[in-house]
Amino acid sequence: MPAQDESTARRQIAEVAREIYGRKLSGASDGNLSVRLTNGTFATTPSGVHKGRMRPEDVVIVDAAGKTIGGGKPSSELALHLAAYQARPDVNAVIHGHPPMAIAYQLAGGKLSEVLVSEVVFACGLIATAPYSTPTTLQVPEVLGPYLRCYDVMLMERHGSVTLGPDLDTALVRLDALEHTALIYCTVKMMGGAQPIPPHEVDHLFALAKPQTPLYRQAGAGCPAPEPQEPVDERLVQAVLAALGRR
Template sequence: MLYEAQRKELADWCRRIYERGLVFASDGNFSMRMPDGAFLITPSKRNKGFLHAEDLLVVAADGHVLEGGVPSSEFPMHRHIYETRPEIQVVLHSHPPFSTAFASAGRAVPENYFVEAPLFLGTVPVTEFAVPGTSEMVRAIEPYTRQTNNLLMKNHGALVWDKNLEAAYNRLEVLEAVCRMAYYTEALGGADVILPDQMERLRQAKQKKDKT
């Protein structure tokens, strides 16, 4: 079995994401870049919480399956991110409830409600609607992939990418937490927002953190 250690690691994170309520049944798709340029990706129509290492697929950059069954039809979206951002090693696409609610409302994640947004996420745009599994998805995310590591996909879900599995998982978890807190904050009448000069200090702190 190719990439046995990496398969086990990705399968472990699939279960962890499922147990945290950030993915449900067969929704979403997770991938990981291999050192030789191939990719691991979750199979189509399988529950992420019950995947084992041997269930993951190995896919070449052209989409040809090297080992396994039927890959997610959304692989081209993952490939686009990897091609655009050579430093990225992991892409996670899921439908967590609060993030997906914001995406379906066409609401960008508020940047000035909580320190987590500017410190951990930065900008979280909402894409145009795209039919899942089509080339429209690549066109929908293309305007944003160089400028951010997290998106809300209109009426669809969340999409994050980062340099390793833990970093990508943390990004997904923080995104969902910020959307959940924003929902409750607005139910209480809205946030006493972070002021522009304070936001600038937070952005500077994030830039400093990113360099270390």
């Protein structure tokens, strides 16, 4: 779906913001969403307005540099949204949410990139988790940049989600699917865990889900791994070196 005209985008943003709050995919003042407009500017949620009470007239219009053209102060993660539009010409809507089960699962050491249920592949593709960056700073788009280029659904460590789409409905469906998947994964973890779907069947699902291989599954695409690399355990390294020294 192409970019939206301003009045449609204002109405959609207010509706989706209320829905996100109503379904507890973000707190009242958390998260933000935006839509690419046909004239090359962007409509986004304002800073500090209750998501459950958002009105079309509250929506802020900014240019590609983030300068406000109409309305009040834009959301605090605007730089993240603009980085997504710059990286992905196919993306016309961005939602940053704070989905509680997805955040909890990541905090508990769960890997959302594991494919435990088939539907996640169709709704989200591969769910990536980007390393921690300080919210509302330019560190967020800097750290998330390589992920935005490669994935449609991302979690930022100890913070929240980013879902992209060709339109706002798709970005919302992906946020909803992320949280629903995390609810299943959290529950199964509490019940003792489950084995992932075997790799050959995951390949089959991806082949069914998308006619073309997504970027993150293409060799040489330069995409970051979907999970942050585990930090090297220095004590283990020293123990190995000491053992080698004794040989």
